[in-house]
Amino acid sequence: MTRALRCGGVTLAALATLTACGGRPEPCPALDLIPTVGVSWRAGSHPYDTAATYRLCAAEHCTTGALRTYGDQVHVSVDLPESFDDRTLQVTLRLSDDSGTPILNASQAITLEQAEDGCDQALTGSLQLTADGKLKDMG
Secondary structure, eight states: OOHHHHHHHHHHHHHHHHHHSSSOSSOOOOOOOOOEEEEEEETTSSTTTTOOEEEEEETTEEEEEEOOEETTEEEEEEEOOTTOOOSEEEEEEEEEOTTSOEEEEEEEEEEOEEEEETTEEEEEEEEEEOTTSOEEEOO
C-alpha cells in the first residue's frame, strides 16, 4: 500500500470519527432564541397593580410599554442584542401610574444563564417582583 493511500485512509477515518461522535444525529431546527431579561408577578397581589406603564432596563438596554396580563401573571421583558455577552448585569424596573408618576422603582443585579433550544443558544434572565417591591433573581 502506498504512503499516499495510507494517509488518505487515516484522514478519512479521522474525519468519520470526528463527525459521527459527539455531534447531533439529526439536523438542527432553525430557531431564533433572543437574549432577554423578564420580570413577572402575580396580577392583583401587589399594591402597585394600579401601574399603567413600565420601564425595564437591563444594563443600558431599556424598553417601555403598557402592562399586560397573561392569565394571572403580569410579565414584562427587554430584549438584548444578539451579541450581548455580559453574564452579570443590573436590572431596573420602574412602574408608573396613568399620570406618569413613578409608583415603584426596583433594582437587582442578576447573573444571566445560557438557554438552549435545538442548536440555538442565548443568555436569559428571569426575575420575580415580590410583594414588598423587590426584584428576586429566579435563575
